[in-house]
Amino acid sequence: MCIAIPGKVLSLEGNKAKVDFSGNTVTVNTGLVDPRPGQYVLVHAGCAIEVMEKEKAEELLDIFADLEELR
Amino acid sequence: MDTAAVIENLKNYDGPELKLMEVCGTHTASIFKSGIRSMISPAIKLISGPGCPVCVTPAAYIDKCAGYAMKKDHILLTFGDMMKVPGTDGSLSDLKGRGASAELMYSPFEAVERAAAHPETMFVVAAVGFETTAPAYALAIEDAKVRGIKNLKFVTALKTVIPALSLICENQPDIDGFICPGHVSVIIGIRPYERLAAKYKKPFVIAGFEAEHILAVIYDIVRQTKKGEARAKNLYGNAVREQGNIKALDIIKKHFEEGPAMWRGLGIIDRSGLYLKNEGYFDGGSRGLDADIKLPGECRCKDVIVGRINPDECPMFSKGCRPDAPWGPCMVSGEGACGIWYRNRKA
Numbered sequence: 458m459c460i461a462i463p464g465k466v467l468s469l470e471g472n473k474a475k476v477d478f479s480g481n482t483v484t485v486n487t488g489l490v491d492p493r494p495g496q497y498v499l500v501h502a503g504c505a506i507e508v509m510e511k512e513k514a515e516e517l518l519d520i521f522a523d524l525e526e527l528r
Numbered sequence: 529m530d531t532a533a534v535i536e537n538l539k540n541y542d543g544p545e546l547k548l549m550e551v552c553g554t555h556t557a558s559i560f561k562s563g564i565r566s567m568i569s570p571a572i573k574l575i576s577g578p579g580c581p582v583c584v585t586p587a588a589y590i591d592k593c594a595g596y597a598m599k600k601d602h603i604l605l606t607f608g609d610m611m612k613v614p615g616t617d618g619s620l621s622d623l624k625g626r627g628a629s630a631e632l633m634y635s636p637f638e639a640v641e642r643a644a645a646h647p648e649t650m651f652v653v654a655a656v657g658f659e660t661t662a663p664a665y666a667l668a669i670e671d672a673k674v675r676g677i678k679n680l681k682f683v684t685a686l687k688t689v690i691p692a693l694s695l696i697c698e699n700q701p702d703i704d705g706f707i708c709p710g711h712v713s714v715i716i717g718i719r720p721y722e723r724l725a726a727k728y729k730k731p732f733v734i735a736g737f738e739a740e741h742i743l744a745v746i747y748d749i750v751r752q753t754k755k756g757e758a759r760a761k762n763l764y765g766n767a768v769r770e771q772g773n774i775k776a777l778d779i780i781k782k783h784f785e786e787g788p789a790m791w792r793g794l795g796i797i798d799r800s801g802l803y804l805k806n807e808g809y810f811d812g813g814s815r816g817l818d819a820d821i822k823l824p825g826e827c828r829c830k831d832v833i834v835g836r837i838n839p840d841e842c843p844m845f846s847k848g849c850r851p852d853a854p855w856g857p858c859m860v861s862g863e864g865a866c867g868i869w870y871r872n873r874k875a
């Protein structure tokens with residue numbers, strides 16, 4: 458259950474961010490990180506736990522989709 | 529070196545048999561999905577470790593949560609996998625048929641919102657998790673405090689991975705190296721593994737979740753073992769910083785204290801539990817719940833969790849024990865070793 462999914466930060470407000478996960482926009486707590494709009498964050502349990510490099514995050518999306526299937 | 533060369537090298541490995549443990553259930557799933565076992569020499573054995581916080585949750589904890597779910601004006605909230613873990617008197621999902629209010633949540637922040645919207649109901653969060661999840665609970669509690677929300681409680685069963693790895697190293701000296709969990713490491717960084725590597729003289733390497741990541745880590749461990757090295761390394765550098773996430777570590781320290789915790793199948797491990805410091809939102813959680821010995825007779829979860837046997841070596845595997853009728857917690861969770869092996873078994 459420690460899975461974390463990368464998503465793209467669309468906008469920030471206080472300690473919350475709107476994050477895009479392949480078309481779904483979700484509000485995420487950003488109390489643990491300082492992302493800028495356009496950056497990717499790794500999100501777990503509604504909480505961004507780290508800021509990621511863009512290309513790598515995009516590369517990861519596929520594998521996580523695959524892993525979901527397997528559950 | 530590219531992935532093809534790594535595979536070539538691992539396929540042709542002809543040294544002494546090596547046993548590598550993947551600690552994280554998501555790694556177990558990825559290893560099956562990508563067929564890594566068939567790409568490497570049979571002399572390199574991959575075994576699944578304690579993998580997932582749901583799998584190591586004691587039955588007494590489920591019973592405690594069930595108690596809240598049965599109470600008038602209480603709603604128990606938890607993550608999906610917890611619903612099916614067997615307690616003494618059935619799982620939370622079984623109990624729903626008998627009037628229990630247990631519902632899924634996607635994040636602890638959702639629990640705060642629901643509590644704010646329904647002040648007449650007490651919302652109880654079954655807060656399981658490893659280091660990855662602990663900071664989210666702490667942030668949610670801070671949010672609830674600021675907003676003066678009173679109808680919210682956390683029953684925690686939070687555990688830390690490093691003390692469990694120490695225990696495995698003490699009891700299973702034949703494991704040659706560890707594929708370390710990516711998302712726990714995002715929080716804790718590499719230092720704790722450096723201490724383990726120095727103490728137990730084995731490689732500990734942090735892996736991402738793609739097949740390429742895991743193959744690279746296996747390759748690195750095999751190479752270290754050949755050269756007689758025992759280092760901690762981070763091969764998931766685009767997410768894991770050497771020092772971890774400092775803000776997350778600080779907030780864990782601020783709200784939690786360490787204590788002994790019961791791991792289903794493993795027993796009590798000193799300093800492996802995180803308990804909320806005395807705040808209004810805490811009910812004691814899994815503290816002191818050490819009466820969990822009641823894994824059903826034939827269940828070998830105990831041996832599965834420490835990698836002593838593979839799930840298909842358990843006499844109940846796919847016979848009495850299946851994901852729709854689990855005996856042990858390892859069959860329940862999407863990241864439990866038995867469940868993953870079951871879904872990927874050859875018919």
Ligand code: SF4
Binds near residue numbers: 828857858
């Ligand atoms: S297959 Fe079922 S009974 Fe056997 S160890 Fe796994 S969870 Fe326990």
